[in-house]
Amino acid sequence: MEMTSLSSQLNKSVKRQFMSLPQGDRCQVTYVWVDGTGEGLRSKTRTLHKEPMTIQDIPEWNFDGSSTYQAEGSNSDMYLIPVAMFRDPFTLDPNKLVLCEVLKYNRLPAETNHRARCRKIMEQVKGEAIWFGMEQEYTLCGTDGHPFGWPKNGYPKPQGPYYCGVGADCAYGRDIVECHYKACLYAGVSIYGTNAEVMPSQWEFQIGPCEGLDMGDHLWMARFLLHRVSEEFGVVSTFDPKPMKGNWNGAGCHTNVSTLSMRREGGLKFIEEAIEKLAKRHDKHIALYDPNGGQDNQRRLTGQHETSSISDFSTGVANRAASIRIPRHVGQEKMGYFEDRRPAANCDPYSVTMILAETMLIDPEEQDKEYDFEKEYM
Amino acid sequence: MATSLSSKLNKAVKQQYMDLPQGEKVQAMYIWIDGSGEGLRCKTKTLDSEPKTIEDLPEWNFDGSSTYQSEGSNSDMYLIPAAMFRDPFRKDPNKLVLCEVLKYNRKPAETNLRHMCKKIMSMVDTQHPWFGMEQEYTLLGVDGHPFGWPSNGFPGPQGPYYCGVGADKAYGRDVVEAHYRACLYAGVQICGTNAEVMPAQWEFQVGPCEGINMGDHLWIARFILHRVCEDFGVVASFDPKPITGNWNGAGCHTNFSTKEMREDGGLKIIEDSIERLSRRHMYHIRAYDPKGGLDNARRLTGHHETSNIDEFSAGVANRGASIRIPRAVGQDKKGYFEDRRPSANCDPYIVTEALVRTCLLLEEGEEPTEHK
Numbered sequence: 001m002e003m004t005s006l007s008s009q010l011n012k013s014v015k016r017q018f019m020s021l022p023q024g025d026r027c028q029v030t031y032v033w034v035d036g037t038g039e040g041l042r043s044k045t046r047t048l049h050k051e052p053m054t055i056q057d058i059p060e061w062n063f064d065g066s067s068t069y070q071a072e073g074s075n076s077d078m079y080l081i082p083v084a085m086f087r088d089p090f091t092l093d094p095n096k097l098v099l100c101e102v103l104k105y106n107r108l109p110a111e112t113n114h115r116a117r118c119r120k121i122m123e124q125v126k127g128e129a130i131w132f133g134m135e136q137e138y139t140l141c142g143t144d145g146h147p148f149g150w151p152k153n154g155y156p157k158p159q160g161p162y163y164c165g166v167g168a169d170c171a172y173g174r175d176i177v178e179c180h181y182k183a184c185l186y187a188g189v190s191i192y193g194t195n196a197e198v199m200p201s202q203w204e205f206q207i208g209p210c211e212g213l214d215m216g217d218h219l220w221m222a223r224f225l226l227h228r229v230s231e232e233f234g235v236v237s238t239f240d241p242k243p244m245k246g247n248w249n250g251a252g253c254h255t256n257v258s259t260l261s262m263r264r265e266g267g268l269k270f271i272e273e274a275i276e277k278l279a280k281r282h283d284k285h286i287a288l289y290d291p292n293g294g295q296d297n298q299r300r301l302t303g304q305h306e307t308s309s310i311s312d313f314s315t316g317v318a319n320r321a322a323s324i325r326i327p328r329h330v331g332q333e334k335m336g337y338f339e340d341r342r343p344a345a346n347c348d349p350y351s352v353t354m355i356l357a358e359t360m361l362i363d364p365e366e367q368d369k370e371y372d373f374e375k376e377y378m
Numbered sequence: 379m380a381t382s383l384s385s386k387l388n389k390a391v392k393q394q395y396m397d398l399p400q401g402e403k404v405q406a407m408y409i410w411i412d413g414s415g416e417g418l419r420c421k422t423k424t425l426d427s428e429p430k431t432i433e434d435l436p437e438w439n440f441d442g443s444s445t446y447q448s449e450g451s452n453s454d455m456y457l458i459p460a461a462m463f464r465d466p467f468r469k470d471p472n473k474l475v476l477c478e479v480l481k482y483n484r485k486p487a488e489t490n491l492r493h494m495c496k497k498i499m500s501m502v503d504t505q506h507p508w509f510g511m512e513q514e515y516t517l518l519g520v521d522g523h524p525f526g527w528p529s530n531g532f533p534g535p536q537g538p539y540y541c542g543v544g545a546d547k548a549y550g551r552d553v554v555e556a557h558y559r560a561c562l563y564a565g566v567q568i569c570g571t572n573a574e575v576m577p578a579q580w581e582f583q584v585g586p587c588e589g590i591n592m593g594d595h596l597w598i599a600r601f602i603l604h605r606v607c608e609d610f611g612v613v614a615s616f617d618p619k620p621i622t623g624n625w626n627g628a629g630c631h632t633n634f635s636t637k638e639m640r641e642d643g644g645l646k647i648i649e650d651s652i653e654r655l656s657r658r659h660m661y662h663i664r665a666y667d668p669k670g671g672l673d674n675a676r677r678l679t680g681h682h683e684t685s686n687i688d689e690f691s692a693g694v695a696n697r698g699a700s701i702r703i704p705r706a707v708g709q710d711k712k713g714y715f716e717d718r719r720p721s722a723n724c725d726p727y728i729v730t731e732a733l734v735r736t737c738l739l740l741e742e743g744e745e746p747t748e749h750k
Contacts, residue, residue, distance in 0.1 A: 003383065012390045089398055149383045163444035164419035166604045168382040168520055169613050175387045178468070179395035181405065185424070186398040195421030198444050232391050306443070306450055318454040318482060320443060328454035328482050329439065 003142030008234025019091065027051045028095040030088065031061055031080050032224050033102050036069025038112040038291035039239065039346050041224050051094040058082040058098055070102065070110055078110060079103040081377060084217040089183035090228060097187065099221050107377045112291075115216060118354035120371045122212035125361040129260040131337070132215040132353055133192060133208030137251035137345050138226065139243045140173040140201045141236045147201040147244065148173050148235050156200045158247065163198045172201040173235065180205065180222075180229045189222050190214075198249040198306070208256065212357075216350035241290060241344035242299035250300035250307065251345035257356055258337035267335030274360045275315050275324055275338065281359050282313040282323070288351040290344035297344045308341060380519030385611025396468070404428045405472040407465060408438055408457050409601050410479050413446030415489040415668035416616065416723050418601050428471040435459040435475055447479070447487055455487060456480040461594040466560035467605060474564060476598055489668075492593060495727035499589035501749065502738045506637040508714070509592035509730050510569065510585025514628035514722050515603065516620045517550040517578045518613045524578035524621065525550050525612050535624065539577045549578040550612065557582065557599075557606045564602060567595050575626040575683075585633065593727035618667065618721035619676040627677035627684065628722035634733050635714030644712030651737040652692045652701050652715065658736050659690040659700070661744050665732040667721040674721045685718060 029052065030045040044063065052058045065071030065078035080100040088095040102110040109116035122130070140148040149172030150156055161170050177194050184191035184205075192206040205226075207219045223239070230237040242250040261270040278285065290296035294310070303309035308323040316322040317331040323342050330336035343352045358367055404425040412419050421440065429435050442448030442455035457477040465472040479487040486493035499507070517525040526549030527533055538547050554571050561568040561582075571582045582603075584595050600616070607614045619627040639647045655662065660671075667673035671687070680686035685700040692701040694708040700719050707713035720729045735741045739749075 004387070008388060008391070012388065012394075089395070160446070161417060164421050164440065166418055166420055166601065166608060167613055168384065168608045168611050171384070171608055172382070173384050173387070174608065175384065175389075175392045179392055181422070182395045182398045182400065185400040185403050191424060193421060193423035229395065233387050235387075306441075316451065318452050320441060320450045320453050327439065329456075 003144055003146070003148065004234030005143050005231075006234075008232065025050050028088070028091055029058060030095070030097050031082070031100050032097060032221070033063075033080055033100045034112050034220065034348070036065075036110075036112055038114075038348055040068075041220070041227060042068055043224070052085065052096060055082050055085050055098075058085065058096075061100075065102075065104075065110075070112075071104070075105055077105055079107065079377075083115065084221065086187040086189060086221055089186040089225065097221065097224070099217055099224075103377055108373050112348075114348050114350040114354065115213070116373055116376070117371060118216060118350040119213055121354050121357050121362070125357050126212070128361050129211060130353075130357055130361070131209045131211055131258050131263075132356075133206055133210075133256040133337075134215060134219050134343075134349055134352075135204055135206045135252070135254040135256070136219065136222065136239075137197055137202060137204045137253065138237045138239050139199070139251060140176060140203065140230070141238055141243075143234070143236060145236075147199075149201055159198050159200075159249065162196060162200045162202075164195050170200070171196050173203070176226075176230055176233055176235065176237070177203050177205070179233075180226050183225045183229055184222055187221065187225060189225065190218050191222065197251075199244065202249065202251060212353070213350075215353050216348075219349040239344075239346040241296050241346060247305075249305045252300065252307070252341060253343040253345050253347050253349070253352070255340045255343050255352055255356065256337050257340065257360075259361070262337060263335060265335060268330070271326065271330070271336070271338050277359050278324065278340070278356075279313050279315075281355075285340075285342065285355055285359070286310060288355045289342050289347050291346060291348060296346060297342070300344055301342065380521060380523075380525060381611030382520045382608075383611075385609065402427055405465070405468055406435060406475050407468075407473070408459070408475050408477050409598070410440075410457055410477045411489050411597070411725075413442075413487075413489055415491075415725055417445075418597070418604060419445055420601070429462065429473060432459050432462050432475075435462065435473075438477075442479075442481075442487075447489075448481070452482055454482055456484065460492065461591075461598070463564040463566065463598055466563040466602065467609075474598060474601070476594055476601075489725075491725050491727040491731070492590070495593060495731040496590050497749070498731045498734050498739070502734055503589060505738055506588060507730075507734055507738065508586040508588055508635050508640075509726075509733075510583055510587070510633040510714075511592060511596050511720075511726055511729075512581055512583045512629070512631040512633070513596065513599065513616075514574055514579060514581045514630065516576070516615045516617070516628060517553060517580065517607070518615050518620075520611065520613060522613075524576075526578050533577045536575050536577075536626065539573060539579075540575045541572050547577070548573050550580070553603075553607055553610055553612065553614075554580050554582070556610075557603050560602050560606055561599055564598065566599050566602065567591070568599060574628075576621070579626065579628060589730075590727075592730050593725075596726040616723040618673050618723060622676075626682045629677065629684070629718060630720040630722050630724050630726070630729070632717045632720050632726075632729055632733065633714050634717065634737070636738065639714060640712060642712055645707065648703065648707070648713075648715050652703075654736050654740065654742075655701065655717070656690045656692070657742065658744075661746070662717075662719060662732050662736070663687060665728045666719050666724050668723060668725060673723060674719070677721055678719065
């Protein structure tokens with residue numbers, strides 16, 4: 001099959017023979033980090049002499065940042081600081097996957113390490129118990145770059161039957177979705193659900209509810225798992241926000257938010273106040289809702305295909321063409337959460353959750369502060 | 379290429395992930411009927427523990443503007459769990475959950491025919507109405523041509539295929555076998571299968587089911603069929619006349635009885651019911667496919683073991699009639715009868731409801747009665 005990779009056609013029973021070898025008390029720990037593009041993920045593995053029980057048991061490491069768009073060759077070492085540990089669904093217990101923050105040679109956060117500032121903000125608003133749920137859309141492609149299952153030199157029938165669809169004429173690549181779901185459950189990632197999306201070969205999974213900093217950790221790890229599962233099948237997952245031009249949906253990362261006060265009786269008032277604050281900082285949010293300052297979202301937020309227009313801020317109950325949608329049942333129960341539909345599929349969840357928390361919960365005079373990380377990672 | 383690209387993905391790789399333990403978490407796949415009245419949709423959510431009964435399953439919602447069910451400006455629709463089954467794809471403790479759809483104002487969606495069916499069935503539960511539905515369907519490749527048929531042509535004429543065996547007679551039996559086993563695992567009341575008259579056409583029967591269960595079990599059986607076909611990379615079609623010409627159509631013959639009909643002397647009740655049905659033919663025809671009779675117009679021609687759509691007829695062992703009384707029932711003078719009019723893509727909720735309205739609630743006239 002020319003659209004799946006050569007790797008995926010290697011003999012899996014040969015692989016199984018080796019993967020089932022016992023490993024004594026040695027433990028393989030795979031360090032995962034975000035590279036210089038702010039979208040790409042990298043990983044490498046090391047052996048530990050026994051199973052780490054908590055994140056504190058995992059040592060710092062380093063890597064060659066000049067090979068990941070993150071540093072010059074002359075001064076290329078960068079630090080990996082373990083921050084979140086998960087079970088490894090590929091090599092299984094006791095092995096681990098460890099999400100890391102990246103520090104430059106001077107121990108300050110790397111340019112694309114947005115977790116650092118996110119952590120500062122979340123610490124300040126801890127009392128509000130801010131919860132997030134993010135709906136990650138993505139498109140499956142063959143190694144030729146064309147959406148997986150689409151006719152080679154053409155297009156499938158127009159959108160309509162694919163959303164939540166079933167059947168070989170509607171659902172392309174469900175195996176990847178099923179395996180990714182199981183991998184997340186095993187790893188301990190808070191996967192909430194999955195569904196087929198409006199464009200054929202497009203799918204969605206939801207991560208949450210997660211409090212504060214956990215949202216970014218779980219979503220980045222879920223993305224890593226998706227890339228690895230897709231790699232095993234020989235296909236590619238892309239988070240490009242508008243993979244196909246024309247009458248085809250784009251891919252977003254709708255972000256659901258609530259605070260303790262919004263979740264209580266009468267919470268709708270706090271939701272409406274929050275939305276007013278968001279309305280005043282639309283441009284600031286758009287700049288952080290994709291890794292290219294809003295340029296990626298230009299291709300996606302057109303006002304059509306269930307998106308709002310990038311230049312206007314709007315809200316509505318059950319309205320999928322608005323920037324912010326208040327779910328119908330929240331409108332009825334007068335408490336709950338709201339959905340920000342602006343983030344692109346390739347957004348950095350640390351940036352998205354950080355700016356939402358900052359705009360909603362931090363005084364305007366204290367916003368956009370520069371934080372000093374000098375002593376942070378000593 | 380007849381089978382989909384998806385179906386060629388490496389299944390050994392898939393098995394490796396499907397074997398992963400999932401702790402206490404349970405995957406519940408919510409299933410509903412979309413705005414076409416024929417299409418099925420599904421999405422999954424994680425639950426923190428295994429639901430024991432339908433009451434343990436929370437309500438959910440979805441984007442109705444993407445399923446031909448609402449406008450984008452007011453798109454949220456509700457999913458209300460109605461019937462729970464074991465999941466034969468993800469296996470225990472995971473579940474398949476058939477749902478009713480409500481609009482934003484919590485009234486039943488246009489194609490939520492279960493709502494009214496349930497009301498009607500509750501009015502006659504002491505009569506114990508039983509149903510058995512014979513679901514015919516055609517297997518197609520992803521190119522839309524019947525599976526196994528020559529690429530630019532036709533197989534030999536009908537004759538050897540019905541209940542046939544052999545690679546020259548039975549096309550796609552793997553799907554049938556897998557579907558049967560999946561239904562048994564799930565808890566669907568599947569009572570049999572056979573190859574049909576047209577090559578690549580098959581039938582399974584679901585029943586006997588009482589009341590609302592008939593619709594629930596048949597819709598889940600259809601979902602399971604679509605998912606099994608998806609895994610094999612082929613498509614199941616419920617189109618009532620997939621190929622024009624001298625090829626059979628696909629129906630959903632519905633067998634029906636009440637406690638009285640099943641008891642001694644029941645034949646009299648059967649004959650009375652048939653008499654009532656004969657006076658309400660067009661009302662039933664409108665209920666027997668999702669387009670008010672337009673789909674069946676292509677199928678009920680009077681040929682290929684169908685009755686003519688314009689005329690009502692009944693007869694013992696007669697497959698050219700609207701209603702057939704099985705030979706054994708004619709002899710025992712009790713049992714059930716078969717309504718051969720419903721098309722393969724009918725909604726079983728409204729089919730079973732119509733039979734109950736006419737035969738048990740003794741309704742007359744072209745429109746269903748509004749009951750308080």
